[in-house]
Amino acid sequence: MLAKLELFSFxxxxxxxxxxxxxxxxxxxxxxxxxxxxxxxxxxEIGSYWPTEPPEAAVDGNITTIYTNHGTCNITIWLxxxxxxxxxxxxxxxxPFTLIAFYFYTNDLDSERDPLxxxxxxxxxxxxxxxxxxxxxxxxxxxxxxxxxxGRSAMGTLQILPxxxxxxxxxxxxxxxxxxIETCTSYAEFVLIxx
Numbered sequence: 001m002l003a004k005l006e007l008f009s010f011x012x013x014x015x016x017x018x019x020x021x022x023x024x025x026x027x028x029x030x031x032x033x034x035x036x037x038x039x040x041x042x043x044x045e046i047g048s049y050w051p052t053e054p055p056e057a058a059v060d061g062n063i064t065t066i067y068t069n070h071g072t073c074n075i076t077i078w079l080x081x082x083x084x085x086x087x088x089x090x091x092x093x094x095x096p097f098t099l100i101a102f103y104f105y106t107n108d109l110d111s112e113r114d115p116l117x118x119x120x121x122x123x124x125x126x127x128x129x130x131x132x133x134x135x136x137x138x139x140x141x142x143x144x145x146x147x148x149x150x151g152r153s154a155m156g157t158l159q160i161l162p163x164x165x166x167x168x169x170x171x172x173x174x175x176x177x178x179x180x181i182e183t184c185t186s187y188a189e190f191v192l193i194x195x
Contacts, residue, residue: 083185112180122168
């Protein structure tokens with residue numbers, strides 16, 4: 001992937017977002033333009049994320065950690081929709097960032113948990129305003145880059161946002177579908193590229 005990023009950097013000055021101490025909020029039962037529903041840390045509850053697989057793992061730069069969210073399911077419910085409409089949001093400490101591309105790393109366990117389609121929204125509001133759907137602007141609705149299974153703990157295809165030009169302080173990621181029947185959605189990294 002380094003060669004691809006170098007080529008991409010040659011065309012426009014870009015950087016990979018590296019998390020410092022940003023707070024990452026887990027959400028579920030949320031759609032683009034809708035209010036965010038906070039997700040809790042629990043092993044067995046609907047609307048929870050696995051305690052040892054928190055949302056921070058999705059942006060920690062470490063492909064051996066994963067973020068797992070059950071959404072409308074728990075560990076006993078296996079459906080194609082488990083983990084849909086889950087995700088995260090964060091406010092960047094270093095100020096506005098124009099997202100121009102992204103890619104995912106898959107979880108290390110099961111391809112059925114891979115996110116297939118996603119939405120990404122941006123906002124320049126902060127604090128509790130970010131729980132309101134009206135705070136967010138949809139900037140991407142499409143493939144996660146994992147349509148073809150790259151394997152476990154593997155990088156998906158680089159996805160470039162069309163017409164990326166607006167810098168945002170905050171970003172919200174939502175998984176809208178996953179690969180197969182499982183109890184949750186799970187991924188190792190959501191890598192943001194921009195300037």
